[in-house]
Amino acid sequence: MSEEEDEIILSELDDEELVQQMFDDLYDGLKEEIEEGVTILLDRGWAPYDILTKALVGGMTIVGADFRDGILFVPEVLLAANAMKGGMAILKPLLAETGAPRMGTMVIGTVKGDIHDIGKNLVSMMMEGAGFEVVDLGINNPVENYLAALEEHKPDILGMSALLTTTMPYMKVVIDTMIEQGLRDDYIVLVGGAPLNEEFGKAIGADAYCRDAAVAVETAKDFVSRKHNSLSA
Amino acid sequence: MTRPADLPDDTQLTRDGVSLAQGGRILLVACGALAREIVALRDRNGWDHIDLTCLPAILHNHPERIADAVEATVTARRDAYQKVYVVYADCGTGGRLQDTCARLGVEMIKGPHCYSFYEGNAAFAAHDDEVTAFYLTDFLARQFDAFVWKPLGLDRHPELREMYFGNYTKLVYQAQSDDSALTARARACAERLGLAFERRFTGYGDLERTLADWAGSGPSSG
Numbered sequence: 001m002s003e004e005e006d007e008i009i010l011s012e013l014d015d016e017e018l019v020q021q022m023f024d025d026l027y028d029g030l031k032e033e034i035e036e037g038v039t040i041l042l043d044r045g046w047a048p049y050d051i052l053t054k055a056l057v058g059g060m061t062i063v064g065a066d067f068r069d070g071i072l073f074v075p076e077v078l079l080a081a082n083a084m085k086g087g088m089a090i091l092k093p094l095l096a097e098t099g100a101p102r103m104g105t106m107v108i109g110t111v112k113g114d115i116h117d118i119g120k121n122l123v124s125m126m127m128e129g130a131g132f133e134v135v136d137l138g139i140n141n142p143v144e145n146y147l148a149a150l151e152e153h154k155p156d157i158l159g160m161s162a163l164l165t166t167t168m169p170y171m172k173v174v175i176d177t178m179i180e181q182g183l184r185d186d187y188i189v190l191v192g193g194a195p196l197n198e199e200f201g202k203a204i205g206a207d208a209y210c211r212d213a214a215v216a217v218e219t220a221k222d223f224v225s226r227k228h229n230s231l232s233a
Numbered sequence: 234m235t236r237p238a239d240l241p242d243d244t245q246l247t248r249d250g251v252s253l254a255q256g257g258r259i260l261l262v263a264c265g266a267l268a269r270e271i272v273a274l275r276d277r278n279g280w281d282h283i284d285l286t287c288l289p290a291i292l293h294n295h296p297e298r299i300a301d302a303v304e305a306t307v308t309a310r311r312d313a314y315q316k317v318y319v320v321y322a323d324c325g326t327g328g329r330l331q332d333t334c335a336r337l338g339v340e341m342i343k344g345p346h347c348y349s350f351y352e353g354n355a356a357f358a359a360h361d362d363e364v365t366a367f368y369l370t371d372f373l374a375r376q377f378d379a380f381v382w383k384p385l386g387l388d389r390h391p392e393l394r395e396m397y398f399g400n401y402t403k404l405v406y407q408a409q410s411d412d413s414a415l416t417a418r419a420r421a422c423a424e425r426l427g428l429a430f431e432r433r434f435t436g437y438g439d440l441e442r443t444l445a446d447w448a449g450s451g452p453s454s455g
Contacts, residue, residue, distance in 0.1 A: 029390075075386025078393050115365055115400035139400055140364060165296075165327040166345050195296070195327045 010036050015044065019055045026059030027066075029079025031086040038087040048091045049100040049131075056087050057129040064126075064214040074118075081122055088125065101131050104224045107149040108159035109137030111170040116163035119193060119213070123159060126213040127220060132157075143174045150178075150187065156224050159216070160206075162193040172204035179205070188223040192216060240272055243375050250287040257284040259447065260313070262306050262339075263320035265290030266372040267347065267440065270409055271320065274441055280448045286310060290372065294384055296325030300333040307337050318447050320440075322346050342443050350439040351407050365402040367428060371409045374419040382425070394427060403429040409437060 010033065013021055018037060025033040034056070041051045063080040066072040072080075106127055110120050117139050124134045135153050137145050150158060158178075162168040171191050178184040184205070191206040201209030207223060210216035241251050246265040253272070263271055265287040275283055288302050303319055311317045319334050319341035334341045344350040348368040349357040360366075373380055382388055385397055404426060406419035416432055423430035 073386070075390050075393055078386075078396055079390060082396070113364055117400065118396060165323060165325050168327070195325060200327070 011040050015041070015046075019058070022055045023059040023062060026056065026080050026083050027063055029076065029083050031083040034083040034087045035090060038090050042090070042094070047100075048094040048098050052088070052091050052095065052100075052129055056084050056091075057126070060084055060126065060129065061214065064212060068212060068214070077122070078118065081125060084129075085125060088128065092128075102133060103131040103221065104156035105133040105135065105153060106157040106159055106220065107135045107137065107146065107153055107155045108157075108161070109141040109145065109149075110139040110161045110163075111167050111174070112140055112142045113170060114162050114164055114167035115139045116193075117161070119163070120159075120161040122213040123161070123192065123210070123216045126217050130217045130221065132220065143177045146174050147177065147181070147183075150183065155187065156227065157188045157190060157220055159190045159192070161191070163195070165195045168193060168196055168200065169204075171206065175205045188220070188227065190216060190219060190223075240268055243372065244379070246287060246372075247290045247376055247379050250289045252284075252286045254284045254286075255281065257282045258315040259283045260310055260317045261285045261320050261444075261447075262303055262310070262317060263287045264293065264324070264347070266293060266370065266376075267320055269372065270437055270440060271444065274437060274444055278445070278448065280444075283444075283448055284314070290376070291379070293324065294380060296327075299324055299326050300329045303330060304333050304337060307339055311337075311339075316447075318342075320444075322350055340447075342440065344439065347440075348407060350443070351409060351435040351437065352433070353435075353438045363405070365400060366405045366431075367398065367401045367403070367426065369404060369406050369419050369422060371412070371415060374406060374415055374422060377418075377422045381422075387425075398426050398428065401426070401428055403431055406430065406432045407435045408432055409435060 008021060010018060010021060018040060022034060022037040025037065037055065038051055041055065060080060063072060063077060067077050108120055108124055110117050124136050127134050135149055135155065137149055146158060160171045160174060162171065175184065175189060189206045190208050190210050191201050192210045196209055198209045208219045210219050239253055245251065246268050250265045251268055259282055261271060261283060263285060268287045271285055286306055288306060292299050292302060299321060303321060307317055307319070317339050319339055321330055322342055322344040323330060324346055330341065342350055344354045347370060351370060369377065385393065387394060404423035406416065408416065419432065420430045
């Protein structure tokens with residue numbers, strides 16, 4: 001960021017300029033600036049849900065697109081995500097109070113033997129940003145953890161993540177166990193992680209493979225709306 | 234371990250790989266990260282009938298490119314040799330390299346990755362308490378910045394360290410050689426990542442046993 005840009009006073013910008021500046025700040029991974037922008041918009045009477053969707057998710061959508069196009073790389077995406085997390089931390093308690101729309105619930109976790117959670121955390125954050133309630137089971141989850149969380153939270157979606165080729169087959173263990181217990185059709189199962197692909201997702205019996213967080217959100221919305229349509233038909 | 238005379242430096246092995254042909258009848262198509270070790274075994278065992286082509290070691294960071302790169306090299310070079318072997322483990326290709334080698338009719342080294350075959354696949358598989366271990370080999374200890382620190386952006390954004398390594402607890406340096414300077418370097422890598430350090434001497438493990446089979450002679454006792 002140039003010195004000239006450093007001198008921008010966020011509070012002096014009108015709403016439209018401020019949102020544009022927040023897009024830039026998210027892109028540059030500037031957490032404090034994002035927190036300040038969120039606070040300013042709240043002070044101006046913006047609804048928390050509007051700040052989340054218009055400023056934060058809007059900015060992260062640009063980051064996600066540039067990541068997919070090879071313009072941004074993982075470190076830059078992580079910095080942007082960290083900045084968004086700062087804004088989310090302010091908004092999250094307010095979202096519940098203000099009755100923001102809920103899209104559904106997702107239980108998500110990295111599979112047994114795998115401790116990698118960067119992708120999973122990005123998906124969790126973007127799903128929350130899209131209005132889903134997310135129950136994050138963390139890393140290294142045996143099948144029992146998933147089943148207990150399904151029982152407890154009754155989510156619409158189960159998400160599983162793996163970074164290693166040695167651990168991704170465990171997703172099939174979870175899905176097969178769900179089939180054995182007659183639970184599989186009760187949930188939308190989405191899988192993701194660097195070594196996976198669509199073919200793998202199909203082979204293990206997932207509903208969809210999601211190549212990145214943005215695709216995960218779109219896929220989740222699509223499946224949930226189909227589920228609701230089929231229930232109301 | 235000093236660098237054999239006919240090998241380029243690690244930077245070139247990382248970026249470009251190397252081809253060492255001396256008119257042998259067996260060709261090894263290998264990862265550049267294994268070049269020093271393979272040449273050391275070749276020289277120690279007098280395997281003069283073995284030629285070596287190493288692909289750029291940095292493919293380690295792009296496993297989706299390995300199978301195609303191996304196939305191109307095997308296809309281009311195989312007519313000049315009686316036998317071609319692939320010195321890659323699965324290396325994050327998710328079975329794709331195995332499928333490619335099967336289709337080409339060439340054998341590859343067994344195991345999920347070099348950390349496993351250096352320690353011995355059976356011994357490595359027996360660890361059920363190392364989910365949180367991050368491994369370095371001799372090569373990766375020397376090339377830590379090129380393979381870990383810079384690609385993850387930690388040179389520019391050290392604050393990301395926790396996001397990448399917060400779930401790890403220790404760095405296991407799998408030593409192929411006895412080299413106190415390299416051990417100190419590996420220990421420094423662990424400190425930079427904020428991890429506990431463990432040195433585990435593996436020697437060449439299943440790499441030596443496999444190459445000896447392929448070369449048609451038993452492992453050296455030396």
